[in-house]
Amino acid sequence: MKLYQSIAEKIRERIEQGYYQVNEKLPSIRTLSQEHDVSVSTAQQALLFLEKEHWIEVRAKSGSYVKAQLAAAEMPQPCRPAQYPLKVSQWKEVRALRSLYKGHSDDFLYLSSGMSDIDAPTLKPLLKIMSHLTIREGVRCLTPDTLQGAVELREQIARLALDGGTRLHPDDIITTTGCQEALAISLQALTKAGDVVAVESPGFYGLMQILKALDLQALEIPAHADDGMSLDALEMALDQWPIKAILVIPTENNPLGSTMPDENKVRLLKMTQRYNTPIIEDDIYGDLRYKQPRPRTLHSFDTEGRVILCSSFSKTMSAALRIGWVAPGRYKERIEHMKYIGTANTTTLTQLAIAEFIKQGYYERHVRTVRQQYRLNRDQLTHMLQTYFPKGTRISAPRGAYILWIELPGDVDTLLLNKRLVQHKIQIAPGVIFSASGKYRNCLRINYARPVPKSAVLAISQEAKELLAESLMPQ
């Protein structure tokens, strides 16, 4: 973060805390520069930046004034509790979305993806490290690792996990081919075909598809964009159904951006104790919380080894590396077996490279930088959506990571919207794939890891408005 940005950040915090009120005049540039002990031009840059970000307005011959914020958009509404467990469908839709993607040579704007910003300059040292490792370590890079994975990496993972309050010994960790494998082998270890699994609704579609592939039934528990899974609904479900596992993304939920408060984590563990229900915690976005310290993991409250913690470097670094991990707790032997039969060991080179990247301090610098960038992107995108999207649009308010969940008003079908967006070379993630039962047809998920161009927001908005108008026309 540049100096002027950190000054802007301090002023922005004062506005948010009400220290500077709406319509109040800010101190002069000279006063600000003295107060923050920076040059006049830095103070000026800070104000220009705040103006661009819609926090202040500059009135000619007068000064800078705190701008009235758009009223915070309302958050998307939780769905009604599920009546019964369901088989997951929507593979066709997921497949169609993935099939369109042509890889690196593509000129589409995939707002639909879960991809991190792989162009971030702070990620560049990783390429150098990989290049050096192949020369320095030589044959070591060609040596298959143990089933648990490279100990160098497991040591670093254990160290980083402390940020979320998670205490792990390197031996408590198995590295995996991305978080997807961690989730899949955990579910395979805990369930058999036909079993009922509780999931958040809306829920990450990659996870929904695991349920489909393993022939499991999804019990959709409503989740709120603020605090996540409804524990009242879950409690009722636990009494009613033989739930074999609970899947939850407590921190920076995908797609909702919600975070489960600590007291809910404690309650969740307590209410599942009676049934001895295993919980799979996906913490893949946890390290991307804008404000530090990040929230504690559910795992950190668990004293029974009943929470299986899954994560990866796909969101913090790059999904092309295919390195994730699982802390399997008391289910270690079964999960290790599933890892063995699924892929045996994990790629050696990318494991060693990530370990080195963390060890040399690049990881902490990198996530610190992208967190700031993602927060700026969120603010810009939210502002554009509030300005240009149809009236009545509801928007999530993530406090980390880079995905936004949007609920359009009326009967707009986002599958249809996506078809129309092909001509604009834009794709969003349609809401329906986040549900086992075809819910969220009027919702969409947008990735803002890179700043979303205004032209894209306008294109989506225009198509959405047309669909909305068509839906209101008499049949």
Added chain:
Amino acid sequence: MKLYQSIAEKIRERIEQGYYQVNEKLPSIRTLSQEHDVSVSTAQQALLFLEKEHWIEVRAKSGSYVKAQLAAAEMPQPCRPAQYPLKVSQWKEVRALRSLYKGHSDDFLYLSSGMSDIDAPTLKPLLKIMSHLTIREGVRCLTPDTLQGAVELREQIARLALDGGTRLHPDDIITTTGCQEALAISLQALTKAGDVVAVESPGFYGLMQILKALDLQALEIPAHADDGMSLDALEMALDQWPIKAILVIPTENNPLGSTMPDENKVRLLKMTQRYNTPIIEDDIYGDLRYKQPRPRTLHSFDTEGRVILCSSFSKTMSAALRIGWVAPGRYKERIEHMKYIGTANTTTLTQLAIAEFIKQGYYERHVRTVRQQYRLNRDQLTHMLQTYFPKGTRISAPRGAYILWIELPGDVDTLLLNKRLVQHKIQIAPGVIFSASGKYRNCLRINYARPVPKSAVLAISQEAKELLAESLMPQ
């Protein structure tokens, strides 16, 4: 291969073909040098090499004579046909074997492993390619690939597959995290818990463990070390049991070293047509056939898309790369789904590196060289086993790859043998893990990708003889 080695090879072939008979005197060094158009010293080196390899003996003041070969060891006997399908066990034994392995810093001699010779000088260019790629391609190495995998690699796979008579378009291929994933997702796509799957017996334990993990039942079809799976036994089994899939390694079978003759491949396809049974073909060792051209794949005879072809670069290059592939035939959609939910995409960098290694001609040079080395290692090892192992030992006769299957006489328990070998810092693969039903307790598998030291053969032989003696003592 050095010049003298290729001359020695020509002479050896003549001995094998009976052109030079046992006890016949070979032409003089001068004659040989003229005949093969090489220097006298090269001809001399060739003879020294053949002497070291036990093909000839040098009699003082007389010349070189063709040596009587040890009578070829008898091959291991096939087991009796299975009476009924069985659940697989032996995870404890497999896990124990894997847990002992400590990775690269290990000083154990793992004759138990399936690892290729990763120290081969012809593999070195791969490290350079990986180093250059991270710099040259930069962010491309951090870009997640499509679900099917990097097209650059799929093009090269399609080209190489022609050697086995396999005709594939790059779109017919999905890259995977090693062959293990290819096999696992194929089985997941074809079966559900409780289903019966026909496997070769003895059979690769990694595959047996997939059956265990997916709660499938194994129907063990006896296989012979010469021509593989007994089709008579399979035919009977097909009539009797609802077999959902057949798993077979037709070329350079693991562990038997057998190769299914082409007429058997045709018969196998014909006899399964009636039941429309899908066949999963594991061709992971196919490219390591010593004599070229390599045998055709079963897939190359298939006109119905019913054979799923699985392979990888783990045996030809290194298992640390975790790059395999599957040609899913008519089961493409299901298998793609399983790939998606299991690991999503495959590591970008190692895919691109292998593609480049093949494209630049390094792959063909590399496998040509290691094939020769593996054949030499086989001859040396076989000779040592025949010389030092207990009388009555039966040995397989692989025509490719680097694993040998050994049947010890009497009641020697190779699990016990392995326990005793820990003190020698040696591990072999005990026979019992190659069976669903605890067969092959007196068998073992040995890896000879690197020359097996005589000291190791002596240690195994000594412990085996002691166990044999103990088993013969009155209780």
